[in-house]
Amino acid sequence: xxxxxxxxxTSGKELMKKNLPDVLNILESAGYEASxxxxxxxxxxxQNEARRxxxxxxxxxxxxxxxxxxxxxxxxxxxxxxxxxxxxxxGGTTNDYARALKVPRDNIVEAAKVILKNxxxxxxxxxxxxxxxxxxxxxxxxxxxxxxxxxxxxSVFGYLAYLIKGAEMLxxxxxxxxxxxxxxxxxxxxxxxxxxxxTNSVGGFEKIAPxxxxxxxxxxxxxxxxxxxxxxxxxxxLMMHGGKHIDDKRILYTKTTKLEAxxxxxxxxxxxxxxxxxxxxxxxxxxxLHQHIEMYANLDEISDKAVMGTSPEExxxxxxxVKEVESLTEEDINGDGKIS
Numbered sequence: 001x002x003x004x005x006x007x008x009x010t011s012g013k014e015l016m017k018k019n020l021p022d023v024l025n026i027l028e029s030a031g032y033e034a035s036x037x038x039x040x041x042x043x044x045x046x047q048n049e050a051r052r053x054x055x056x057x058x059x060x061x062x063x064x065x066x067x068x069x070x071x072x073x074x075x076x077x078x079x080x081x082x083x084x085x086x087x088x089x090x091g092g093t094t095n096d097y098a099r100a101l102k103v104p105r106d107n108i109v110e111a112a113k114v115i116l117k118n119x120x121x122x123x124x125x126x127x128x129x130x131x132x133x134x135x136x137x138x139x140x141x142x143x144x145x146x147x148x149x150x151x152x153x154x155s156v157f158g159y160l161a162y163l164i165k166g167a168e169m170l171x172x173x174x175x176x177x178x179x180x181x182x183x184x185x186x187x188x189x190x191x192x193x194x195x196x197x198x199t200n201s202v203g204g205f206e207k208i209a210p211x212x213x214x215x216x217x218x219x220x221x222x223x224x225x226x227x228x229x230x231x232x233x234x235x236x237x238l239m240m241h242g243g244k245h246i247d248d249k250r251i252l253y254t255k256t257t258k259l260e261a262x263x264x265x266x267x268x269x270x271x272x273x274x275x276x277x278x279x280x281x282x283x284x285x286x287x288x289l290h291q292h293i294e295m296y297a298n299l300d301e302i303s304d305k306a307v308m309g310t311s312p313e314e315x316x317x318x319x320x321x322v323k324e325v326e327s328l329t330e331e332d333i334n335g336d337g338k339i340s
Contacts, residue, residue, distance in 0.1 A: 001060065003032035004053040006046050006073055008039050008065030011091040016064045019108045023064070023089065026112040032060055039069065050076025054084050062115075064089035064108070070097050071134055071275045078125055078132040078292060087115050087296040096135050100199035100214065102298035119299040122215050122291035124198055126274075128284050133274040135201075137219075137286050139261055140193035141173045141227070143273040175227040177264040178282075182221055182256035188264070192227040196220070196259060196286055211246075211255075214302075217290035221259060223252035259286040 005023060007016045016023075020036055027034035037053075039045040050061055050073040061084050063073040070088050077083045089112055090098035095105045101121075104110040126133045175190035187194075197220040200212040212220045226232060231250060238245040246253040262283035263270045270282040 001032050002058045003027045003030075003034045003060040003062060004049070004058045005034065005036040005062040005064055005089075006039065006049050006053075006069070007036060007062075007089070008046070008069045008091065011065040011069065015108055016089065016091050022109045023062075023112045026109070026116065027060075027062070030115050030118070039065070044072065046072035047076040050074075051080070054080055054082070058084050060085045060087060060115075062087045062089060062112075065091045067096055067135070067275055068277065071132075071277075074125060074134050074293065075132045078127070078289070083293055085120065085294045085296065087112075096199065096201040099201040100135075101295065102301040103296075104298075114298050115296050117296075117298065117300070119297060120294050121297045121299065121302075123293050123295045124215055124217060125289045125292040126196065126198055126219065127287045127289055128272065128274055128279055131274060131279055132289075133198075133279070135198050135275050136273065137196040137259075137279070138193060138273040139270045139282055139284075140176055140178070140191060140224070143193055143195075143271070173227050173229070173232070175225075176268060176270055178270065179260075179262050179264055180221075180223060181260040182254060183258065184254060184256070187223055187252055189225070190227075191223050191225050192232070193222075193224045194259075194261060195222040195224075197222070198288075214297075215291050216255075217257055217288055218255040219257070219259065219286065219288050221252070221254050221256050222246070224250070225252065226250045257288045257290075260284075261286070 005020070005027070007020070009017050017038075024034045024036065037049050039049070042048070046063070046065075046069050050063075053061055054077045061073055061077065063070045063086060069091075073086065077086070088098055088101065088103060089108050090103060090105045091108065098105050098111070103114050123134075126137055128137050173192050175192050177190050178187075178194070180187040180191075180194055197212055199214060200220075224232070224235065226235075235245045235248060235250060238248060245251055260283070261270070261272075272279045272282060272284050
């Protein structure tokens with residue numbers, strides 16, 4: 001069997017380049033004849049190489065880098081009828097996908113050793129028109145703010161956590177009049193954001209879609225109906241405090257296999273965010289491709305319901321945050337959007 005490592009040579013302080021010989025040795029121990037490809041500045045470098053390797057008959061493609069590299073590899077192989085297995089070696093900053101698969105995020109060699117366990121899960125993948133995504137699809141002003149920050153913060157709620165600290169941009173959030181058609185119904189009205197999740201890890205948070213499963217064929221759909229600054233902060237506090245936001249009346253939360261999203265106000269554009277990057281404008285149709293790619297994962301640490309735990313440090317942080325936010329009022333926020 002042959003394995004192709006596709007790695008970003010500049011990701012994660014060039015740690016992949018330094019550890020490449022060890023990674024190739026581990027792949028050889030797993031029974032693969034291993035080789036590597038370093039991505040180039042071409043924006044589709046990883047995607048094109050993944051497609052080429054898959055068509056050439058490679059049985060395994062290892063995506064090494066941040067979530068952007070993984071997304072490109074998935075876009076390279078997802079359209080194909082015969083798709084190789086995938087493994088990931090996280091080398092970025094957020095590494096949501098590695099978090100969901102319980103792949104070590106602080107040691108590339110240990111991450112590669114997950115392959116030696118020979119445990120895989122057939123992961124659901126999202127399709128948005130002709131583009132594929134692995135973790136999130138979203139739209140609305142609340143997501144558009146992510147395009148204005150450095151790449152290491154480009155994740156919907158990871159960036160929202162950043163906003164909570166400074167809150168300079170949050171007052172710009174406006175509701176969009178939208179129509180969202182999903183399996184069990186339709187939402188027509190104003191919302192600051194809709195969010196489709198394939199895992200429960202987004203921007204470093206593990207409670208955004210607390211009931212998410214990796215392979216059940218469903219998206220977790222969240223619609224944030226409010227654009228009020230204080231209410232959004234309250235919802236984030238509920239999210240951090242055990243995922244309680246999904247029961248709030250300002251949230252629509254459901255499971256769906258597909259979604260049709262469009263704006264209803266003439267002349268208003270709704271940009272779509274796919275895995276933290278701009279993915280086009282609505283109208284857009286999202287489809288869950290059930291168990292589409294077989295992925296190496298650390299199944300020993302993933303619960304049967306694929307619900308990740310919360311560390312004591314995260315609980316302590318969220319408790320303090322909840323207490324602080326619960327005391328906020330409109331008067332606490334200055335005209336420039338900063339919290340007093």
